[in-house]
Amino acid sequence: MNRRAFLRWMGVGAGTTVLKMGLPLNLLASAVPDQNPLAGSVNRNWEKIYREYKYDSWFDWVCSPNDTHACRVRAYVRNGIVTRMGATYDYQNYSDIYGNHATNNWNPRQCAKGYTFHRVIYGPYRLKHPIVRKGWKAWADAGFPELTLELKSKYKFDSRGDDEFVQISWEEASDNIAKALVAISQRYSGEEGKKRLLDQGYQPEMVEATHGAGTRCVKMRGGMGLLGVMGKYGMYRLNNSLALLDAKIRGVDHEHALAGRNWSNYTWHGDQAPGQPWVHGLQASDCDFNDLRFSKLIIMDGKNLVENKLTDSHWFIETMERGAKIVVIAPEYGPPSTKADYWIPIRPATDAALWLGITKIMIDNKWYDEKFVKQFTDLPLLVRKDNLKRLRASEVFPDYKTTLAPDGPSMKIQGMTKEQHDKLGDYVIWDAKE
Numbered sequence: 114m115n116r117r118a119f120l121r122w123m124g125v126g127a128g129t130t131v132l133k134m135g136l137p138l139n140l141l142a143s144a145v146p147d148q149n150p151l152a153g154s155v156n157r158n159w160e161k162i163y164r165e166y167k168y169d170s171w172f173d174w175v176c177s178p179n180d181t182h183a184c185r186v187r188a189y190v191r192n193g194i195v196t197r198m199g200a201t202y203d204y205q206n207y208s209d210i211y212g213n214h215a216t217n218n219w220n221p222r223q224c225a226k227g228y229t230f231h232r233v234i235y236g237p238y239r240l241k242h243p244i245v246r247k248g249w250k251a252w253a254d255a256g257f258p259e260l261t262l263e264l265k266s267k268y269k270f271d272s273r274g275d276d277e278f279v280q281i282s283w284e285e286a287s288d289n290i291a292k293a294l295v296a297i298s299q300r301y302s303g304e305e306g307k308k309r310l311l312d313q314g315y316q317p318e319m320v321e322a323t324h325g326a327g328t329r330c331v332k333m334r335g336g337m338g339l340l341g342v343m344g345k346y347g348m349y350r351l352n353n354s355l356a357l358l359d360a361k362i363r364g365v366d367h368e369h370a371l372a373g374r375n376w377s378n379y380t381w382h383g384d385q386a387p388g389q390p391w392v393h394g395l396q397a398s399d400c401d402f403n404d405l406r407f408s409k410l411i412i413m414d415g416k417n418l419v420e421n422k423l424t425d426s427h428w429f430i431e432t433m434e435r436g437a438k439i440v441v442i443a444p445e446y447g448p449p450s451t452k453a454d455y456w457i458p459i460r461p462a463t464d465a466a467l468w469l470g471i472t473k474i475m476i477d478n479k480w481y482d483e484k485f486v487k488q489f490t491d492l493p494l495l496v497r498k499d500n501l502k503r504l505r506a507s508e509v510f511p512d513y514k515t516t517l518a519p520d521g522p523s524m525k526i527q528g529m530t531k532e533q534h535d536k537l538g539d540y541v542i543w544d545a546k547e
Contacts, residue, residue: 167191173201176227182424184222188231195231198223218406218431224423243286244278253289257296294331295358302327302362324371328359331373349375402428412440414464419448442467493542506539515539 168189176184187199200221207215233239248269258264269276281289301309306327310320323329333352352373360370402425405411411418411432418429433439433452441453442464450456459467472492475481487493495504507513515534523529 166197168196176223176230178226182222182224184224184227184424186223186227186230195234198228198231219403221427222424226423243281243283245281245286245289246273246276247279248273248276250279250281250289253292257293257300259300294355297330298327298355298358298362300327301330302359306330326359326363326371328355328362328373329371331355332376333373334376405429406431408432408437410438410440412442413449413453414442414468417447417449419452491540494540495543504541506541509541513539 166189168191170190171187172190173185173187176182176186185201185203187201188195189197189199200223202220204215204219204222205217207219246269248267252258252260252264252268252270260268260270265271300306301323303325307320307323307325310323310330311317331352333348352375354372356367356370356372359365359372360367363370402422405418405428409432411429418426420426422429438455439449439453440455440457441447441449442457442459443450444458444461446456446458457467496502497504506515515538517523517534517539519525519531523534524531
C-alpha cells in the first residue's frame with residue numbers, strides 16, 4: 114500500500130465507496146480460534162533476534178574508569194566471546210558499612226560507553242602488547258646517561274613526535290620501569306643530586322623538600338580516590354615501596370627512608386576543582402548526585418549534566434520527568450541549554466558577579482533560611498573595607514584568646530590542627546541583640 118492509496122482510503126466517507134475502492138477490510142477481521150497459525154507461511158524473522166541474544170553464560174564485572182561510578186555490568190558470553198552487555202538490576206541489594214541500602218531507583222546503572230566496552234576488547238585497534246618509543250629504549254639500553262643537548266637530540270627527547278614505537282615483551286617493559294626508577298633515585302640522591310636539581314632550575318625550597326632522597330623525585334598518581342577501593346591505589350603502594358630503594362641507595366634505616374611523592378587530584382592534578390577546599394574547607398563536600406532526584410529546581414552554572422557524569426545523569430533526567438525547573442547559566446547554547454526551562458547567556462567569567470547580584474536580592478527580600486545561613490555559611494562574617502579581608506577577632510578585642518574547643522567538630526571531625534588555627538585565627542560577626 115502506497116501513501117497515495119492510504120490517504121484515499123482515509124478520506125472515504127460511505128461504506129459503499131470503500132467497497133468500490135477495494136479497501137482490504139479482511140485485514141481487520143478477527144482471527145479464527147480453531148485455525149492453526151503454523152499451518153501456512155508465517156513470519157519467523159523474530160527467531161533471528163532471539164538467536165542473536167542467546168548466550169551460553171554470563172558474568173558480572175566492575176566498569177571502573179576515571180568517572181568514579183564503578184558500575185557493575187553483566188557480560189553475556191557466547192562461544193567464548195562477550196557479545197553484549199547489560200544491567201544487573203540488583204543495586205537495591207547493595208549496602209554500605211553502616212547498613213544503608215540503595216533502592217530500586219538506582220537501576221539501571223551504566224552508560225553507553227560501558228555498554229559497548231566489549232567492542233574495545235575485540236576491536237582492531239586494541240593494544241595487546243607493550244610498545245615503547247625507539248629513542249627512549251635506546252637511551253635506556255645505554256644506561257640512562259645524563260641528557261645533554263646532544264643526547265636529547267640523539268634519543269629524540271626534543272622531537273618525540275618524529276620518533277617511532279617498537280614492540281617489546283612484558284618482561285622488558287617491567288625491567289625498563291624498574292631500571293628507570295632506580296636511575297632516577299640514584300641520580301638525584303645526596304648532595305650531588307641536589308646540585309643537579311638546582312642546575313635544572315628547581316626552586317631551593319623544592320630541592321630541600323627531597324631531603325637528599327632521589328626517590329622523592331618520583332611522582333606517581335594513582336587515579337581517583339574512590340577507585341582506589343577497586344585496586345588503583347596499587348600505584349600508591351608501589352610508590353610507597355620505593356622507601357626500600359631509598360634505604361638501599363642512601364644506606365639509611367627504615368625510619369629515615371623516604372618513598373616517592375603521591376600526587377592526588379586535589380593537591381596537584383587539579384581537575385577536581387582545587388578551589389573547593391579553599392572555599393569550603395573540605396574536599397568534595399557537596400551532596401551525592403542521587404539528591405537531584407528530589408530537587409524541584411536545578412541550576413547548572415558551568416555544568417553539563419546532559420553529557421557529563423555518565424551514569425549519574427539519570428537522576429537529572431528523572432527530575433525533568435517530575436516537572437522540575439531547569440536553569441542553565443552559560444555563554445553558549447550547549448546541550449544543557451536544550452533541556453532548560455531558562456537559559457541565561459552571560460559573558461565569560463561573569464558568573465560570580467551574577468551570583469553576587471542574586472545573593473543581594475535574596476538578602477534584601479529575606480528570601481533565605483536565616484538560621485541555616487548564620488550557622489553553615491560565611492555570610493555573617495564581617496569584612497574590612499580597607500583591605501577587603503575578613504575582620505579578625507584579634508584586631509578588635511585586646512588580648513583576645515580563642516575559645517575553640519580542642520574536642521569540638523573543627524578539631525575532632527574536620528581535622529584542623531592547633532597550628533592551623535593559630536595561623537587562621539577567629540573571625541568576627543555582628544550580634545544584632547547586643
